[in-house]
Amino acid sequence: MPDKPPIRKNTADLGNGIEYEQDVLAIGTDSVLLADFALPAHGRVCDLGCGAGAVMLMMALRGGDSTRFDGVELRPGAAEKARRNILRAGLSARMDVYCQDLRAISETLAHAAYTSVVSNPPYMPVGGSIPPEDSEAQIARTECCCTLEDLCAAAAYLLKYGGRFSVVYPPERLSELMRVMREHEIEPKRLRLFCRRPDTGPSLVLLEGRRGGREGLKILPSLFGDSEEFQKIARTF
Numbered sequence: 001m002p003d004k005p006p007i008r009k010n011t012a013d014l015g016n017g018i019e020y021e022q023d024v025l026a027i028g029t030d031s032v033l034l035a036d037f038a039l040p041a042h043g044r045v046c047d048l049g050c051g052a053g054a055v056m057l058m059m060a061l062r063g064g065d066s067t068r069f070d071g072v073e074l075r076p077g078a079a080e081k082a083r084r085n086i087l088r089a090g091l092s093a094r095m096d097v098y099c100q101d102l103r104a105i106s107e108t109l110a111h112a113a114y115t116s117v118v119s120n121p122p123y124m125p126v127g128g129s130i131p132p133e134d135s136e137a138q139i140a141r142t143e144c145c146c147t148l149e150d151l152c153a154a155a156a157y158l159l160k161y162g163g164r165f166s167v168v169y170p171p172e173r174l175s176e177l178m179r180v181m182r183e184h185e186i187e188p189k190r191l192r193l194f195c196r197r198p199d200t201g202p203s204l205v206l207l208e209g210r211r212g213g214r215e216g217l218k219i220l221p222s223l224f225g226d227s228e229e230f231q232k233i234a235r236t237f
Contacts, residue, residue: 014057018089021081023052024140030168030204032237033194033223034120035059037206038166043115046158047071048102049146053082053095055118058237060091070109071097072154074146075139102146102154109158116164117155122146123170148173148180156184159211167209171202178207187213192220194230 012027014020020027035058038045042064047056050071060069069091073079079099086095100108124142139145155165165186169177171193178188186209193202202222223230 014054014061014085014089018061020054020057020085020088021052023054023078023081024136025051027054029194029225030120031055032058032234033204033206034118034166034168035062035237036233037168037192037208038116038118038164039063041067041116043067044113045069045116045118046109046114048117048119048151048154049073049121050082050097051078051120051140053085053097055120056095057085057089057091059118060095061089062236065094067094069095070114071095072100072102072105072109073097074099074101075136077136078140103150105154105157111157112160114158114163115160116166117158118166119151119155120168121148121151123173148176152180152184152186156186156211159186161212163211165209165211167207169205169207171205174205174207177205181207181209186211187215188217189213190218190220193222194225195222196225198224198226 010022012020012022031054035055039059040063041059045067050056050073053071056069056071071082073082076099079097082097086092098108122141122143126142126144159165167177181188188207189210190208192206194204195202
């Protein structure tokens with residue numbers, strides 16, 4: 001059997017030999033964990049701030065064939081990369097990308113039309129260490145164009161009653177994330193912490209909320225980077 005073609009610089013193997021064109025943010029642990037955490041997915045799924053499409057592509061390649069995915073991305077270059085990645089993966093029939101500011105999501109996407117919304121949003125407040133002239137990185141990594149308020153308002157608009165909103169986020173901002181979700185009638189329902197090793201604190205948190213859900217939070221066992229479970233997730237994705 002011939003070897004797979006070499007992966008070019010700034011690309012990654014998405015699985016099954018599919019070449020994935022990286023964005024400012026390459027496929028990382030946070031994207032892989034979110035894709036796994038948000039499955040299974042049914043009906044229509046929206047990825048807010050989809051970048052080059054990593055999370056929704058991993059979900060689509062490993063989920064049911066009937067699920068439809070829409071990505072929303074502000075940066076034209078990243079949105080175009082996402083479209084090329086979808087084409088390479090052979091998923092154009094059930095995936096679309098909208099070059100759209102999620103703060104004006106009602107201009108493009110339908111209200112209460114999605115069973116699931118996912119997001120790996122910017123983590124950093126404005127004014128961090130990123131040089132201001134690097135506008136692509138500023139948008140991808142900081143809240144200059146997407147605050148938690150913006151994100152949760154967009155998710156609440158898109159979700160059907162009972163729909164799921166899955167987010168990966170820094171643990172030090174967990175209380176803020178839960179508060180803003182609730183302000184938009186998305187009740188936190190499922191929580192998991194990711195720790196690189198058993199002797200370290202969490203480096204990422206995965207949180208799922210339900211639109212219009214009742215109170216009651218399920219805390220899953222923590223996931224460790226050196227565990228067999230994490231290695232299995234990493235191999236699957």
